[in-house]
Amino acid sequence: MTVPRAIGVGEARQRLDELTVVDVRTPGEFAGGHLPDALNVPLDRLAPRLPELREAAGRAPLLVVCASGGRSGEAVGGLAAHGVPASGLTGGTRAWTAAGHPLHRPAGAGRAAWAMERQVRLAAGGTVVSGVLLGLLAHPAFVLLSGAIGAGLAFSAVTGTCGMAALLARLPHNRRDARLRT
Missing domain, CATH: 3.40.250.10 (Rhodanese-like domain)
Structure with missing residues (x-):
């Protein structure tokens, strides 16, 4: 069949x-x-x-x-x-x-x-803002962190994969186990 x-x-x-x-x-x-x-x-x-x-x-x-x-x-x-x-x-x-x-x-x-897409947006957005703030307040090299997140998001869009989602999926609140019922 x-x-x-x-x-x-x-x-x-x-x-x-x-x-x-x-x-x-x-x-x-x-x-x-x-x-x-x-x-x-x-x-x-x-x-x-x-x-x-x-x-x-x-x-x-x-x-x-x-x-x-x-x-x-x-x-x-x-x-x-x-x-x-x-x-x-x-x-x-x-x-x-x-x-x-x-x-x-x-x-x-x-x-x-939260849906995984929302978790990714929060993590990416928070990291970008942190990179910009640290770049302005601590050292200009921290702006590279924001660039890396942007590159990762572009790579994610092109390949259809998301490394950040894979990492977030490993957090405890995303790992509650459910077994198959018979």
Whole structure:
């Protein structure tokens, strides 16, 4: 059976009860809201979880979700390379909510975590401002810090990767673990 690489929000909503939804965002992003009954397996932890995902795919088709579709597309390709069939949700949770569908926010989860994109903007912006201030007040060489952040953001845009997001994903508030349910 051929599994489509992408499923639209309408089809996903109709088939939600027959799919195993795997959210590849960080645990912090996941806690901020996810599709009902979704399992959190962050993208950087897919490889060690392949046996569980292969088993889950044997029980029900996998639907991989992220915020916009980029990380889920990467995950679908990685899973396919290991013989695990999966589809991605076109447009991710943003498209899901834009279509008027609710996200599940568990009771007792505390404050909603910031999305990774927002965390990156805060870290990059704070570092740039710090570099400029330190360059003016301490030593002009600190302005190079701002230049390095700008170069990193440009590299991120060109390559579709983000080193700062990878680093921020390792912070404790982004690393709450969630295991696959059976």
